[in-house]
Amino acid sequence: MERLIVKDxxxxxxxxxxxxxxxxxxxxxxxxxxxEKCTLCRRCLLYCPISALVxx
Amino acid sequence: MKVGIIGAGLxxxxxxxxxxxxxxxxxxxEKLPFAGGRFTSINYRGYEVSTGxxxxxxxxxxxxxxxxxxxxxxxxxxxDSKPEGEIFWDGEREPLSRKCxxxxxxxxxxxxxxxxxxxxxxxxxxxxxxxxDRKTYFFMKSFLGWSFSIFPEHxxxxxxxxxxxxxxxxxxxxxxxGGCRAVTDGLVEVIQSNDGCVFLRKEVKALKPGKxxxxxxxxxxxxxxxxxxxxxxxLTGKLIGEDAVNxxxxxxxxxxxxxxxxxxxxxxGVLFVLGKSIAGMNEVTNADENLGRKHMLQIHQPLRExxxxxxxxxxxxxxxxxxxxxxxxxxxxxxxxDWPVNRIMAGMDIGNRTKYDNIYVVGDGxxxxxxxxxxxxxxxxxxxxxIV
Numbered sequence: 234m235e236r237l238i239v240k241d242x243x244x245x246x247x248x249x250x251x252x253x254x255x256x257x258x259x260x261x262x263x264x265x266x267x268x269e270k271c272t273l274c275r276r277c278l279l280y281c282p283i284s285a286l287v288x289x
Numbered sequence: 290m291k292v293g294i295i296g297a298g299l300x301x302x303x304x305x306x307x308x309x310x311x312x313x314x315x316x317x318x319e320k321l322p323f324a325g326g327r328f329t330s331i332n333y334r335g336y337e338v339s340t341g342x343x344x345x346x347x348x349x350x351x352x353x354x355x356x357x358x359x360x361x362x363x364x365x366x367x368x369d370s371k372p373e374g375e376i377f378w379d380g381e382r383e384p385l386s387r388k389c390x391x392x393x394x395x396x397x398x399x400x401x402x403x404x405x406x407x408x409x410x411x412x413x414x415x416x417x418x419x420x421x422d423r424k425t426y427f428f429m430k431s432f433l434g435w436s437f438s439i440f441p442e443h444x445x446x447x448x449x450x451x452x453x454x455x456x457x458x459x460x461x462x463x464x465x466x467g468g469c470r471a472v473t474d475g476l477v478e479v480i481q482s483n484d485g486c487v488f489l490r491k492e493v494k495a496l497k498p499g500k501x502x503x504x505x506x507x508x509x510x511x512x513x514x515x516x517x518x519x520x521x522x523x524l525t526g527k528l529i530g531e532d533a534v535n536x537x538x539x540x541x542x543x544x545x546x547x548x549x550x551x552x553x554x555x556x557x558g559v560l561f562v563l564g565k566s567i568a569g570m571n572e573v574t575n576a577d578e579n580l581g582r583k584h585m586l587q588i589h590q591p592l593r594e595x596x597x598x599x600x601x602x603x604x605x606x607x608x609x610x611x612x613x614x615x616x617x618x619x620x621x622x623x624x625x626x627d628w629p630v631n632r633i634m635a636g637m638d639i640g641n642r643t644k645y646d647n648i649y650v651v652g653d654g655x656x657x658x659x660x661x662x663x664x665x666x667x668x669x670x671x672x673x674x675x676i677v
Binding site for chain 2: 242244245246247248250251252260261262263279280282283
């Protein structure tokens, strides 16, 4: 099953959280995904300035 | 003349707007879905959460950025902070004034200023600070943390001199009405009104230097007369395919955005927090109430490593300071690596030129001798005046 993965390169800028329409991301130093809420809509992938999010 | 700009951050947009006003053919390429980079905001739960540092211009209306914006014809109202600052020390708040610190410390500062100007020495600020009263030392530490996101040991006295003079000349901060986004959106408008283009979600994959430097994208490429890069020297070098040269360090930090039922700071200035990990805070909804559904407090803390522990310490301090207030933490945003507070640590800038005479670096990665976005404006001014 596909999942949204946060790479170690995440700096914690929280653009993904700010862009998420499903309240599925929390950030304190690094992004954490609530997979129950994540719909894999890929919006956060566009907002990540350093491409630290991937769907695998 | 065709100018290609990599990155629609403040540096890219300022240069683009200035050059488009002068009749240059400007195209800006931004990989994110919005323009403004680290000087805009994203509306989140009713708050304009800034993407980078704070909704603030270090020297307000009269400073280098305010002046450049007027020159470009970008209409943004900047509210100068009043009071400029306040300090929070030992549980007490007092307005920032000369009376806050012992006269002996002013004498030591002036003496150091003279010795530095005469090039007799340039002390590390941590060593200089050791001789000061504790309160003065902690103010210096908070000021550096707030303005540059660095610690005293990271900076030499020599680098304080131009900033000190600019502070004396232009004075303290201001808040743009509409936040950072009003500035960057205004610049996009200027560029578009001059038939320039800002392409979003268009990432530059490579930069080929030459008589007509070329930008390569996914599937196509374009040639220009001049390239400006707003992504710093290191990443620009990477696009060209050069090995990373000895690169000056970036500075790290974290910003907390907090919603409050009642104002905490209560004015448009900075509240410097002394003797803690967090450096200071401001409440921009006092300058523009549309920036938040309720009151929006933003707190900045410089980070040494960028670790979670440092952030948790900041959060504990915030809990203690806001005890008794009705508040909610909206966002915790940390900055390091290639998405830093300052792409180049203050005082370590290596200028706007590259080894190619038609490729320049603008923006945070190549600032002039000043704080944050006012430094960006000085760097941009240098480059565009050379080109025009």
